[in-house]
Amino acid sequence: MGESGTDPRQLIVELCAHMYRLGWASGTGGGISLRDGQRVFMAPMLATLIAGDTEERRMKATWLSDSGERGDEITADVLADNGVLYQRLSTDVAAYQPPMARIKAEHGYIHQDEVALRPGTPDLDLICAKFVDEHHHDEDEVRFVLEGEGVFDIRSNDDRWMHVEVGVGDLIVVPAGRHHRFFLTGLKTIRCVRLFKDPSGWVAHYRHAS
Numbered sequence: 086m087g088e089s090g091t092d093p094r095q096l097i098v099e100l101c102a103h104m105y106r107l108g109w110a111s112g113t114g115g116g117i118s119l120r121d122g123q124r125v126f127m128a129p130m131l132a133t134l135i136a137g138d139t140e141e142r143r144m145k146a147t148w149l150s151d152s153g154e155r156g157d158e159i160t161a162d163v164l165a166d167n168g169v170l171y172q173r174l175s176t177d178v179a180a181y182q183p184p185m186a187r188i189k190a191e192h193g194y195i196h197q198d199e200v201a202l203r204p205g206t207p208d209l210d211l212i213c214a215k216f217v218d219e220h221h222h223d224e225d226e227v228r229f230v231l232e233g234e235g236v237f238d239i240r241s242n243d244d245r246w247m248h249v250e251v252g253v254g255d256l257i258v259v260p261a262g263r264h265h266r267f268f269l270t271g272l273k274t275i276r277c278v279r280l281f282k283d284p285s286g287w288v289a290h291y292r293h294a295s
């Protein structure tokens with residue numbers, strides 16, 4: 086550790102943030118400590134996560150050029166103007182079920198399940214390959230992230246790319262018929278609640294079908 090050149094005080098915060106993004110820490114207690122020679126650094130998990138929370142968990146959405154260059158930030162209001170619902174919810178089951186129930190009632194979603202992708206998921210690359218080409222579905226794509234992270238690129242009303250990074254606690258609704266694509270990040274981990282009107286509607290229609 087001492088040879089890495091990384092300040093242990095910075096490293097301990099980064100470790101806490103990393104565990105949080107993986108969904109391994111809820112921010113409700115516990116702690117973490119690092120030993121560097123004779124020195125021991127301790128961070129209460131809650132304090133660390135609160136400190137990192139506003140930076141780590143703020144929605145990260147930007148315009149994206151067709152050549153992949155990121156532009157100005159996009160707010161949740163701009164996403165809403167473009168038909169994309171974005172909300173932050175607690176990942177505590179008791180806390181997220183009431184707002185989830187409201188969303189289900191408002192939009193007519195009657196099925197709820199959970200899906201997880203992890204580095205050890207069989208055929209992970211094949212599964213991910215189905216999402217990376219631009220496509221749409223006959224019903225809304227609803228994802229509430231409980232663990233890990235991912236990236237949605239979603240077409241705006243005027244067919245520009247909106248690049249939306251989602252992480253733990255993010256709920257996103259990509260409307261039916263709207264072209265989009267999805268990528269895992271380097272974590273290769275995401276676990277989400279999915280909502281459907283009809284699970285059979287979640288079939289990808291590719292924009293550039295060969």
Ligand SMILES: [Fe+2]
Pocket residue numbers: 216220221222226265267289
């Ligand atoms: Fe999709």
